[in-house]
Amino acid sequence: MNKKILIITDDADDSSNLVINWLLYFKADFIRLNGKVDFEVISITIENSRIKLLLKSQSTIINLDEISVFWYRRGNISMLTDEMDNPFVNYCKIENNALLEFIITKLDEKQMVNGYSHTDINKCQQLELAIKTNLKIPNTLITTSKKNLTSFLDTNKTIITKSIHAQIPIEIAGISNFLYTSDFNTTDVSNCSDYFFPTKFQTKIEKLFELRIFYLDRKFYAMAIFSQTNSRTKTDFRNYDRKDPNRNIPFKLPKQIKSKLTTIMKKLKLASGSIDMIVDKDGEYIFLEVNPIGQFGMVSIPCNYGIENIIAKKLIEY
Amino acid sequence: MSNSLEMKAPFILFTDCITVKGVNRSTILDLTRGVYYLIPNDLWSILNKEQGNTIEEIIIKYGTQNEDIVLGYFEFLTKRELIFFNSNKNLFPKINLKNWDIPSTIYQAIIDFKENFDCINFDVFHSLASLGCKYIQLRFYKNVNINEITEILENTVGLNILGIDLILKKHDGLSISELKRINKFLNVNNIFFYNANELKNDQSFDTKSPFNIYSFKDDISSHKQCGNISSSYFNVNLSNVSNSIKNNSCLNKKISIDSDGNIKNCPSMTESFGNIKTTRLESVVKNEKFRKYWSISKDKIDVCKTCEFRYICTDCRAYIEQPNDLYSKPLKCGYDPKTNVWDKWSTNPLKKRAIDYYKLNDI
Ligand code: SF4
Numbered sequence: 001m002n003k004k005i006l007i008i009t010d011d012a013d014d015s016s017n018l019v020i021n022w023l024l025y026f027k028a029d030f031i032r033l034n035g036k037v038d039f040e041v042i043s044i045t046i047e048n049s050r051i052k053l054l055l056k057s058q059s060t061i062i063n064l065d066e067i068s069v070f071w072y073r074r075g076n077i078s079m080l081t082d083e084m085d086n087p088f089v090n091y092c093k094i095e096n097n098a099l100l101e102f103i104i105t106k107l108d109e110k111q112m113v114n115g116y117s118h119t120d121i122n123k124c125q126q127l128e129l130a131i132k133t134n135l136k137i138p139n140t141l142i143t144t145s146k147k148n149l150t151s152f153l154d155t156n157k158t159i160i161t162k163s164i165h166a167q168i169p170i171e172i173a174g175i176s177n178f179l180y181t182s183d184f185n186t187t188d189v190s191n192c193s194d195y196f197f198p199t200k201f202q203t204k205i206e207k208l209f210e211l212r213i214f215y216l217d218r219k220f221y222a223m224a225i226f227s228q229t230n231s232r233t234k235t236d237f238r239n240y241d242r243k244d245p246n247r248n249i250p251f252k253l254p255k256q257i258k259s260k261l262t263t264i265m266k267k268l269k270l271a272s273g274s275i276d277m278i279v280d281k282d283g284e285y286i287f288l289e290v291n292p293i294g295q296f297g298m299v300s301i302p303c304n305y306g307i308e309n310i311i312a313k314k315l316i317e318y
Numbered sequence: 319m320s321n322s323l324e325m326k327a328p329f330i331l332f333t334d335c336i337t338v339k340g341v342n343r344s345t346i347l348d349l350t351r352g353v354y355y356l357i358p359n360d361l362w363s364i365l366n367k368e369q370g371n372t373i374e375e376i377i378i379k380y381g382t383q384n385e386d387i388v389l390g391y392f393e394f395l396t397k398r399e400l401i402f403f404n405s406n407k408n409l410f411p412k413i414n415l416k417n418w419d420i421p422s423t424i425y426q427a428i429i430d431f432k433e434n435f436d437c438i439n440f441d442v443f444h445s446l447a448s449l450g451c452k453y454i455q456l457r458f459y460k461n462v463n464i465n466e467i468t469e470i471l472e473n474t475v476g477l478n479i480l481g482i483d484l485i486l487k488k489h490d491g492l493s494i495s496e497l498k499r500i501n502k503f504l505n506v507n508n509i510f511f512y513n514a515n516e517l518k519n520d521q522s523f524d525t526k527s528p529f530n531i532y533s534f535k536d537d538i539s540s541h542k543q544c545g546n547i548s549s550s551y552f553n554v555n556l557s558n559v560s561n562s563i564k565n566n567s568c569l570n571k572k573i574s575i576d577s578d579g580n581i582k583n584c585p586s587m588t589e590s591f592g593n594i595k596t597t598r599l600e601s602v603v604k605n606e607k608f609r610k611y612w613s614i615s616k617d618k619i620d621v622c623k624t625c626e627f628r629y630i631c632t633d634c635r636a637y638i639e640q641p642n643d644l645y646s647k648p649l650k651c652g653y654d655p656k657t658n659v660w661d662k663w664s665t666n667p668l669k670k671r672a673i674d675y676y677k678l679n680d681i
């Protein structure tokens with residue numbers, strides 16, 4: 001039987017577009033679903049030691065038997081539901097959720113690179129896992145109290161603030177803003193009320209360079225980002241300087257760092273992900289976070305790693 | 319002694335900056351920032367042999383009588399942010415520039431128009447898109463009106479083509495304001511007007527148009543005007559440099575259709591691989607003979623292989639100094655890597671034979 005690749009992504013996701021260009025070039029058989037994916041169940045047959053799953057979404061029929069590999073990138077998966085207002089609403093919701101859970105389990109059994117589960121891993125938990133693996137992390141305080149914050153600033157001298165977990169834009173007056181990592185100084189502290197919403201603070205690391213590492217099946221594709229010479233990009237390299245862009249160059253991770261990161265990825269049950277680290281002035285490697293769904297294009301293109309091509313071949317040869 | 323320099327720390331050239339050695343001088347190509355620097359071959363040697371050493375060590379090695387020169391080099395390298403200091407050179411492997419590859423059988427196309435618009439009837443745009451073609455240049459050698467242009471562009475709608483450039487003759491039957499009708503073709507990137515004068519200050523055109531408009535005075539009567547080599551065409555970026563190291567920087571993954579519908583590597587070539595009326599592009603690209611120019615990289619071309627510009631320069635295989643030698647230098651390059659002088663190619667007596675051969679006297 002003809003085996004297909006199933007991809008769930010966003011139409012604006014550059015990294016998946018790059019891979020899909022290769023799939024087209026290799027004339028691979030694939031189904032691409034974009035954006036919010038609502039599955040409609042045609043039939044699920046569980047009998048005689050076999051399971052058949054027939055689904056429909058965005059007017060495409062998906063026969064699970066025909067899917068050889070599933071790659072999840074972006075978007076939400078849910079069940080197609082009618083707006084109902086009757087005594088059965090809650091009942092139907094539970095029925096649908098059970099179906100969805102089963103469908104996702106079956107799809108994730110065929111996952112490659114990323115599946116739908118494990119795409120959102122708590123960042124506090126990541127930091128905990130890092131220290132247990134003997135990877136250094138920045139001193140971290142999550143607090144609601146100005147008093148705590150003041151003493152944290154006293155010990156750490158220079159600190160930054162960043163979100164505890166969320167990475168969604170905040171819309172103010174029609175303009176989307178991301179809360180990037182930013183410096184937090186004495187004046188900022190004195191402007192705080194005595195108690196505030198739980199906020200994360202970290203000691204500011206004097207960095208030599210940052211590392212953006214794409215991890216895939218125990219291989220590391222690492223890139224060093226030199227942004228220090230330019231004060232505008234010192235704190236968060238995503239505030240790009242268009243005129244004099246940062247230098248993004250290939251980097252070879254030392255063995256012991258690789259093995260620690262492999263441990264973390266295994267414990268998080270991730271086959272792939274994007275890891276952020278910092279190398280400080282003393283040459284120490286400091287773990288920041290891992291994003292299961294990483295934009296590998298931003299590593300692959302400047303370093304000429306050809307990750308898109310590697311992923312496309314993995315999907316085809318699976 | 320300079321006090322702004324780090325004298326005692328091992329230096330490393332950022333690996334997105336690569337050095338290219340020429341006969342008399344070299345270049346540093348800054349692939350991230352898109353600029354190149356001309357440097358003496360002495361500095362090329364330092365950059366290729368001394369990385370991982372400190373400036374102090376280099377001064378000792380090259381002798382104190384050369385101290386000022388060495389310091390001058392490092393001041394330049396530091397000022398341009400081309401180097402950094404780190405004691406572990408092995409952490410920073412070179413970018414692999416030898417694995418250039420793209421998911422397209424054909425990446426770029428040139429289509430010339432003169433009397434007929436056959437390519438509309440023979441499904442050329444679909445063929446191009448299915449071969450992975452992303453950029454198309456449409457060159458018109460006659461006066462066309464806006465209806466004719468939009469009729470052609472209609473054929474590209476819905477195809478995965480990223481960029482279309484139009485090369486048009488400016489004439490009374492085509493007003494700038496009419497170009498608004500092209501706005502809806504989102505993949506049109508640039509419009510070049512030849513035979514045009516005061517276009518630059520033309521206020522009648524909406525500046526918010528999705529494409530750029532350029533104009534130049536010269537009249538372009540035919541494809542014979544193609545193939546000029548000039549430093550203004552130099553292109554310093556990773557993808558282009560990596561392609562040039564491995565392939566021909568003009569013809570790799572290019573296909574063309576001349577104004578008579580003949581399928582060629584480029585319209586200026588004499589060799590045709592069939593006419594679109596009878597031959598499909600898909601079958602032409604499989605032909606080994608059609609691909610013979612693709613892998614002629616600058617490293618294989620006479621003279622160019624010793625030129626410090628070889629990986630950022632364009633190439634031309636249609637007009638070459640020795641028409642019978644596939645590997646001879648582009649005819650329309652006036653640069654001599656031995657003297658580092660740019661001359662006018664068309665008046666060079668040594669090129670007269672080739673100029674006659676291609677009948678380029680009258681252009
Ligand atoms: S080979 Fe020469 S004439 Fe042909 S497209 Fe290239 S530069 Fe132009």
Ligand code: SF4
Pocket residue numbers: 547616621622623625626627628631632633647648651652653654655
């Ligand atoms: S010699 Fe070759 S590489 Fe150098 S400028 Fe001329 S055409 Fe370009």
